Amino acid sequence: MPLHVKPSDQRGRQGKLIFDPVGTNEYIKNALVKLKWQNNIVIPAEYRFLGKEIDFVKAGIILEIQFSNYPFLLNNTLRSELLFKAGTMFAKYSTQLVIIITKAQMFPASNSTLYYEQAAKQLEALIKNHVFDVPIRLIGLFEQPDTITSVISTVYQEKRYSRIVQARISCQGQLISGKLATSRCKIHLIQ
Secondary structure (H helix, E strand, O other), X not given: OOEEEEEOOOOOOOOOEXXXXXXXXXXXXXXXXXXXOEEXXXXXXXXXXXXXXXXXXXXXXXXXXXXXXXXXXXXXXXXXXXXXXXOOEEOOEEOOEEEEEEEOOOOOOOOOEOOHHHHHHHXXXXXXXXXXXXXXXXXXXXXXXXXXXXXXXXXXXXXXXXXXXXXXXXXXXXXXXXXXXXXXOEEEEEO
């Protein structure tokens, strides 16, 4: 999968390239639909207070792509636990497994967005204390730092929350490692 990036609009970081959740989500969605995953599944009315839709379902598996703010991880996992315990059926299967996909901390991103390492710590503490019975698989998106990779850079019509593409280019780029092992990388496009 190419690395999807966009220019930041946050104060002090304007114009610097950051992880693009919209482009990444679109790419993953297109790939999963080709694999016969059903998307944007409406949550039953009695549980709608926990949200409107589930990202994807297939054969008893709920799959959530989690690139938004970190508190949404708890909403997605608690909602999935409730659906699991209630035996809620989606596409003729009861909920049996939850998969959460998120990005690694290495990617520069908008403030307060969830990253894999943070999600792993949250889920580990919750599972250790028996909050969940539903099996959960956490998947992190990583990239090899300091190597050349395919990049799709997108500029959206509006700086915040837009999904309307104004310009999109495919090119090569490099994630340059930070000074510390825990530092976020810098994204450099190669023209």
